[in-house]
Amino acid sequence: MRALLAGFAAALLVTFSQPAAIAQPREGFGDLAERLSPAVVNISAAQRMRADASLPTFPPGSPLERFNDLLGDNPRVANSLGSGFIFDPSGLVVTNNHVIEEADEVEVVFTDGRTLPADIVGVDPATDLAVLRIRGDGEFPYVEFGDSDAARVGDWVIAIGNPFGLGGSLTAGVISARGREIGGRYDDYLQTDVAINRGNSGGPLFDMDGRVVGVNTAIFSPTGASVGISFSIPSTIAEPVVRQLARFGETRRGWLGVNVQAVTADTAEALGLSSPRGAIISRVDPDGPAYAAGIERGDLILAFNGEVVPDDRRLPRMVADTPVGSRVSVDVLRRGEPLTLEVEVARLDEPEAAPPRPVGAEAETPGVTPSSxxxxxxxxxxxxxxxxxxxxxxxxxxxxxxxxxxxxxxxxxxxxxxxxxxxxxxxxxxxxxxxxxxxxxxxxxxxxxxxxxxxxxxxxxxxxxxx
Incomplete structure (x- = not known):
């Protein structure tokens, strides 16, 4: 395969006299790996599953007594592995919610082999994030969040994690795209070609300054292994959620009580806009703060709290990040007339929702029922x-x-x-x-x-x- 690739590359050199070269870090990633790895941990989550009490057990001394652990009162343990990173010296850890979901025991494993128990501080299924607290004394090595909004397509990034249980693994690549949606309410994923595999979930994506710009969460793969398309929660979404979980043990998102849709090019032209922007209100909850403020279906929201609304995907995040109880201005276009309304942001009542469907795992479509x-x-x-x-x-x-x-x-x-x-x-x-x-x-x-x-x-x- 390596010879075949070399031959293909040579053919390209013949065809193109000046091939484009990808600039790579001259010194590699060794310095970053040494500095960052101590703050990246492996996550081991165990769920104790009690067997059916009605099943028989084997008598003491029987050759089959060892099977009582599976059939009797002793629980059987289901383990899951993932990655995480310490973001506070007190021992606060970020990982994915799906890594520790329904776990009875959680442990973190350091690169030096130490293993310490951890408690679940809070989870947020909507973004698939969780915060743990390590049980231990003293200060822990930690890393800081960076600004994912400043990350550009083509920028180098590295991931450190626990793929297939191989802790401390580093992979590198570039940001391939921004703003990807894969089925979640607040999706705005960074897409990378960094090799991410099972066990990398919850681990950090670092920029070249050693700051966390993403939390590795999902891959697109028809085989279950890395094919060069991975998705990370950008730090601008993850950090506010993580801070709330660490402080309150839950998220406290703002809520307007509206549903929105995108502004297409045709709609923008019909509204007299130079380009598509803002979000169209498609429904107003009669019990929500938007209704009380006079926002109506069909209104085009152009700015929220003094900040321009670029599209319908950005508005829910802007509202969610607004402190509950804040009174903010909302600039709307209603039947061609500009209006400014004031609304008091309420708290979103969030149900216990399942995390987004894993990428690449398409659900089976059930047979059409007689009522279809x-x-x-x-x-x-x-x-x-x-x-x-x-x-x-x-x-x-x-x-x-x-x-x-x-x-x-x-x-x-x-x-x-x-x-x-x-x-x-x-x-x-x-x-x-x-x-x-x-x-x-x-x-x-x-x-x-x-x-x-x-x-x-x-x-x-x-x-x-x-x-």
Whole structure:
């Protein structure tokens, strides 16, 4: 393989007289590894699983007595391995929530071989982050958060972690892309080509100054091993969550009580904007602070608390990062007229939600049930417990699940399997029959487009579909 690659590279040199060279650090990453590795730890999480008390046990002295650990009162232990890093000298550790989820015991293992127990301080399933506190005296080596907003595509980054239980492993690469979404409510992942494998979850992604710019969380892989596409939670999202977990043991996010959608190029032109920006309000919760402040469906939010809203994905983060109880200004465009409203940010009531589906692990689409029907290219079915688990539906989702999208239909590319149709033509739907009737009436004899309100993993999207 190495010879084949060398031959391919030689062929490229013949074809291109001046090949582009990738600038690499002259001194390698040795100095960074020595300085940073002591603050990176391996995470061992154990879940004690009690066996069924109704199962028989073998008598003392029996050759099969050793199997009582599996069948009797003694628990069987399920272990999971991951990575983490100390961000405070008192022994506070960051890792992924999915690494320690449902764990009864957690231990951290240092590069020098020391193993110390740790307590779970707080978790946040929405961002898949968790904070632990090491049980031990004295100060611990630690690393600091950096500014992921300053990280550019092409910048060098390194990861240190525990892939496949091989602690202290360092891999390097570059940032491949920014702003990736993989199915979470606050997604804005950094994509890298750094080799990340099972066991790297929760570990740090460092810039060349040795600051944490990301928390390694997921990979895209059809095989389960690294193929050069990995995702890290940027530090600008992770650090505020981590600080709240460390201080309160929970997150305290701001809440407006609105659903938003993107401003397309066509919409921007129709609104008289020079380019797409801001977020369109697609729904206002009548019990939320936005409703009390006079924000209406169809309003275009251009600025929040004096800060420009670049797009619909940024607004939820801006609101979530606002201290609860703050009174802030909201600049909106309503039917072409600019308005400034004042709203008091409330606290988001967050349900116990499952973390985002692992990348590369596509859920199986269940068979179409007898109550499923095709509508505007969408195969719809009422929500059941099985469908909720299969598609990891948002806990608040209410309506009809999209179980298939007809290729070549107008819905192809606009809706996805796992979306929940909550409203059609601004009318809530709960059965396929009423959805069909509402859509038929809204489309009329001319077959005009009909607005579908979709819940996609907690993100609400307004799409116009043609019959």
């Amino acid at each position: 029907r095709t509508l505007f290219g969408l195969t719809l079915a009422p929500i059941t417990d099985a469908l909720r688990r299969t598609h990891r539906l948002h806990p608040d989702a209410r309506g009809l699940v999209v179980t298939a999208v007809e290729p070549g239909s107008d819905a192809a590319g606009k809706a996805r399997v796992g979306d929940v149709v909550e409203e059609i033509a601004w009318t809530p739907v709960t059965t396929v029959e009423e959805a069909r009737e509402i859509a038929r009436t809204a489309a009329g004899e001319s077959g005009r487009p009909v607005l579908f309100s979709l819940n996609r993993q907690g993100q609400f999207i307004l799409q116009s579909l043609r019959p």
